[in-house]
Amino acid sequence: MPTRHKLLPEPALADLKSDLWERMSRIGDELHAAQFGRLIDPLLRQLLEQGFKEAAADEGTVWLVDAAEEFLEPAFNTGRQAERIVGQFKQPLNSGLISMVFASEQSFLENDVARNTQQSKLLDTQLSIKTHALIAVPFHFLNACRGVVSCVQLKPNDPQSPQPPGFQTAHLATVQRTTALLAQLVEHRLLKLDL
Numbered sequence: 001m002p003t004r005h006k007l008l009p010e011p012a013l014a015d016l017k018s019d020l021w022e023r024m025s026r027i028g029d030e031l032h033a034a035q036f037g038r039l040i041d042p043l044l045r046q047l048l049e050q051g052f053k054e055a056a057a058d059e060g061t062v063w064l065v066d067a068a069e070e071f072l073e074p075a076f077n078t079g080r081q082a083e084r085i086v087g088q089f090k091q092p093l094n095s096g097l098i099s100m101v102f103a104s105e106q107s108f109l110e111n112d113v114a115r116n117t118q119q120s121k122l123l124d125t126q127l128s129i130k131t132h133a134l135i136a137v138p139f140h141f142l143n144a145c146r147g148v149v150s151c152v153q154l155k156p157n158d159p160q161s162p163q164p165p166g167f168q169t170a171h172l173a174t175v176q177r178t179t180a181l182l183a184q185l186v187e188h189r190l191l192k193l194d195l
Contacts, residue, residue: 028142033073051178055171057151064147096120101136108136111166130155132164141183149179
C-alpha cells in the first residue's frame with residue numbers, strides 16, 4: 001500500500017504566519033488600479049479572457065476600490081475600448097450595481113439590466129454603448145473584499161440585430177471560479193514580489 005504523505009507547516013514558521021498575513025493585508029490596502037494593472041501578466045490575462053469567454057460575455061472588467069474609498073476604478077478590461085476605461089473612468093461607490101456588489105459582497109446576475117433603475121449609465125454613456133446583461137462578483141484577496149470582477153453582454157446599436165442571449169447561472173459560476181483563481185494567483189505573485 002502506498003505511503004500517504006502529510007504536509008505540515010514548519011513549526012518554526014507558524015509564529016510568523018500572522019505577521020505575514022498582516023503584512024500582506026497592508027500591501028492589499030496600498031494596491032490600487034494602476035499597480036494592479038501591472039500585475040496582469042500573460043497568464044492572468046489569459047485566465048480572465050478565457051473566463052469571460054466561457055461566461056458568454058462580450059467583455060469583462062476588474063474593478064478595485066481607490067485609496068480614498070470613494071470610487072471603483074477599472075484596473076483591467078478585455079473590451080475594444082479598454083483604453084477609454086482603464087485609467088480613465090471612476091464609478092462612484094454610492095451608485096450603480098457594481099458598487100452595490102462591492103458594498104454587499106454578494107454576486108449579481110441580471111439580464112435586461114437597462115431596466116434596473118439602480119444601474120449606473122455613466123460608463124455606457126461615456127462609451128456610447130448599451131449594456132444588456134451583467135454579472136458582477138466581489139473580488140476578495142489578501143483578507144478583504146478589494147473590488148469587483150464584472151462582465152457584460154452588450155446590446156447592438158443596430159435595432160435589426162438580435163438581442164443578446166443573456167447570462168445563465170452557469171455563467172455566474174464560471175465568473176466566480178475565475179475570480180477565485182485570479183485572487184489566488186494575485187496573492188501568490190504578491191507574496192513572491194514581497195520576499
